[in-house]
Amino acid sequence: MIQIALIGLTAVLIAIQFKGGKSEYGIYITLAAAILIFCFGINKMDMIIAGIKEIQGYIHIKETYITLLIKIVGITYVAEFASSLCKDAGYGAISNQIEVVGKLTILTISMPVLMALLRTIDEFLT
Incomplete structure (x- = not known):
């Protein structure tokens, strides 16, 4: 989670630097950081799916x-x-x-x- 927070904060700080002159670069930086964070989140889905399947074994859904x-x-x-x-x-x-x-x-x-x-x-x- 610390990595995700650091990626987000770094992207925001860099995007703020571009806000005054080239605001479109700030949007691209934000988009890139959001996609990177999204990929980290998708990797967590494997653990969630495994947990749900384990629960399914206990309660027979x-x-x-x-x-x-x-x-x-x-x-x-x-x-x-x-x-x-x-x-x-x-x-x-x-x-x-x-x-x-x-x-x-x-x-x-x-x-x-x-x-x-x-x-x-x-x-x-x-």
Whole structure:
């Protein structure tokens, strides 16, 4: 985590230096640092997936639900990453649209789980 913080702080300090004259360089530096940090975060996903699969072994959850959970986490991470980059570049409207589409995508993907839950509730009530 210290490496990530140092990369982020270094990029911000360098981007601040370019803010007065060549502001587009600051955006490119920020983008490069964000992609580098994103790659570090993706490397952590292997450990998370292994942990989720271990939990799956204990509580016997269907594989489709685990896959769905991993997809939702990935969509959230990518949408937040892209939204933050757009917001930092000064394009708030695009940032907001990315967030909305990310939320709608998660809702769409999770619809089968919601329907299964509703069927289960209906079976208990009838």
